Amino acid sequence: MSPRRTERLAGALFLLTHVTSVGAVLLYGPGGVDPTRPLAGRTAVLTGALLEVVLAVAVVGTSVALYPLVRSRAAGLAPAYVATRTLEAAVILTGVVALLPVVAVPGSADPAALDPGTAGALVGLHAWTFLVGPGLVCPVNTVVLAWLLHRDRMVPRVVTLLGLVGGPLIGLANLAVMSGLTGTLAVAAVPIFAWEVSLAVVLLVRGLRVPEVAVASLPRGLVAAAP
Template sequence: MTAPRRLALGAAALYLVTWVTSVAAVPLYGGSAFDAGAGLAGRGSVLTAGLLEVVLALAVVGTALALYPLLSPHGPGAALGYAVLRTLEATVILAGVVAILPAVARPASTAPPALDPGVVAGLHLVHDWTFLVGPGLVNPVNAVVLAVLLLRRRLVPRFVPLLGIVGAVLVAAMNIGVMFGVTTPRPALAVPLFAWEICLASVLALRGIPTADGGEARRPERSARAIGPFLRGAGG
């Protein structure tokens, strides 16, 4: 198996990790500060959710690392932009994790942190805002950057990037509405963006990213060899 093929499979696997961890973490945190009467779940549940979000952030960056050497021959600016935006998204996710964990635990201790309820509510609110800004606003932007590149260069079937663009617009519009208090989160609007990543991962797993001459990606061979071991370790 060539290094570019391994990178495409690695990216597909990392997209799968992002779906599982992001979906699993949400209910483990308990209620959301979007609901004024909701509170956090128990210590173990919140710590597990935080750990899942750390894995999520690493997988988010991993998808960018895997795709960069495959996409850069087709559009180095867009490939770099996608990598930077995915890293920014992961950074915001980790900021939210760091904010919420003090509400339920201290490092190296099973004793409760005994924080004032108002402080706990504030930390919870910070986490909810990071979730809105990172996956809610930054992610749609990086999805559009990637989808436009794939569409312009015809690297995947046309419906895949179109689905990504439509899904990104819907999610971004919903979250801007939530930000300004004119609407509430509507999970159904995230379905097209979720479907875009499923379709993209399926294409990566089945056929990878072609080169400008129509073959399997080969030009970024050196970069692929450099990042391939990391992906094998992440997938293992």
């Protein structure tokens, strides 16, 4: 696959992460992020869980797609980005597995027969994975990628600054939620949302500005197919 196609794939995957994450939250109902409130019905929760599985795959996919394009510029940061995105996806999937027993039994259309205490604990576990994965791990990989792209001017500075500001901001906001200092602060997610959407647009429309020395060190298949 050529570098340009790889960039477009990464951009499309970034957009897919937002579509699937927002869709899952809406389908779960208020109980998806607040364990004190009820979940939506079985079909809605199962569909939301499927979207979260797609989300986890897309999260890893963004890092795998970007890796060959940036590894020559950051031998340590590029693998760190892949590792933290993979960790984020693993936490997301843990939450999915925790939530499914509340509404379904594998291979059966019968409702789950969990006592309220157990069901509440599993819903609470899902809420914690939502806070830890997208809430605390994602800010780390956001700063890693934003710094890598900012340092080498691979995308416009205004885009990387959104990531460098948005990552720590949402991380601190979620630490405050974890500590019980405040409730969910949706406004704190605006910069990191803008970062990922604007990066996706850059990847889809223009691509990365990879220095010639970096292009020369890309895998032979990518170099041969480069425009």
